[in-house]
Amino acid sequence: MSTTTSATLAIRDFAAAVRAALSDLPSEDVEELTDGLEADLTEQAEDLDAPGFDPGDAVGYADELRAAAGLPVRGKPRLASAWTANELRTWASAQRSNLARKARSTVIGSRTLDFFISLRPFWWVLRGWAVYKVISALVIGNSIASTLPSNGVEWVLLLLFVTVSVQWGRGRWLPWSWLPPLRTLVSVCSIIALPLLLVLATPWNSSAVQYVEDYVPPGLLLDGNEVFNVFVYDSDGQPLTGVQLFDQDGQPLTTVGDPNATPWVATYGADGTEVILVPSSDVPGRTGWNVFPLNKVDSVDYNLQPSGEPDLSTATPAVPPFTQVRPLTQQTPSPTAPPTPAPSAAPPVAPEPSATPTPNSKEGN
């Protein structure tokens, strides 16, 4: 027959609370009085065979031990300020034990406590990670905004801290009496530091970068890059003007997001010069963003035009990248010539060239 893990933990907590309540006695007395306490309580729990073994009130138990052993009764703390670390530990230990006992008195409380107890290993790992984060930030000077180590040495460090934390959680690797208080101190510091560490280590910044990278600009894109203007050449390699483009659904192919709401587009050439593009003035309402090449207007002189609105009357044809391109061979189309359309892809009914591409556009301005 074996006791449950929760009973074992309850016994361990209880024994610790009893020892804390006896801590004003010489350590050999405490040792003598509580030597084998866990084993005795475990056996008692097995005898009772009750699922929620309740060792009772640790301070009362300690008082009973003390009285039966003929040892002096514990003095009441005189003043809060006169509390020693031992008394504080006694108090905290007793509170913890009593709290656990109260929680165990109801089914829901008992199950909740068991749930949290089963999460303890997770907490041990998290504590190890927190110590690693602080040490690596303070000693190695690592960025605190990284969750995991970036090299082998740091991995060894992280594994070391996590292992020690887990062993401490299991009550191992505590050979000296100053280690349990240190464990408490580390735990308290970890609890305080963890929210900050988690917030900093959560990749908020990289998620913002991700967002920017994922941002898809409106209009026409080629391999993710914005296409501002389109230059068309005929089969003889001569530039064409006033070419209307439509996509496979018959939608006007434009380089801007919303043709109706875009009077002009400011772009920058490879040399950094500003080029302001405007739609064809041949389409009413200046919505002819699918008529290529787009015209350009003069750059705005902000001294004369503080609103930055360009003068659309200065529209001139944009300068094509090539004055002419290689003519197509009539029989065998050049493999590098992308504009060659597939014969079957010809739309049966092309929209009227003069038709307003967008039905809701109004005449005039």
Place this chain on the structure above:
Amino acid sequence: MDTTQLLKGVLDVAVLAVIQEEDGYGYDIVRRLRAAGLKEVGDASVYGTLRRLYTAGALSTYVVPSDGGPHRKYYGINTEGRTMLAEQRASWTRFANTLSLLLTEQHQPTATIRTIGDKS
């Protein structure tokens, strides 16, 4: 009357008597006391008593390794403990006889049978 209060005065002799039968470790002694009818005996009281009797020189201890479990500290009675037990046994017998006699004289026999723990 609270039997736990009564027990406090006689726990030494009870523990010595149990250990005289056979050596035992802490909870083993608690268990034997309870099996003997002292259901309300508190384990902390027994452990404290063991410690006090040991300090007083009435008991000796030795550690017994156990398979798969923690080592157990066994208590055994020594000469001094036997002397102590004999003395306490005698004084208890005297005390019990005296009290029984007293209660028999004061009350009807049926009333005394209702036990000293009955608070009616």
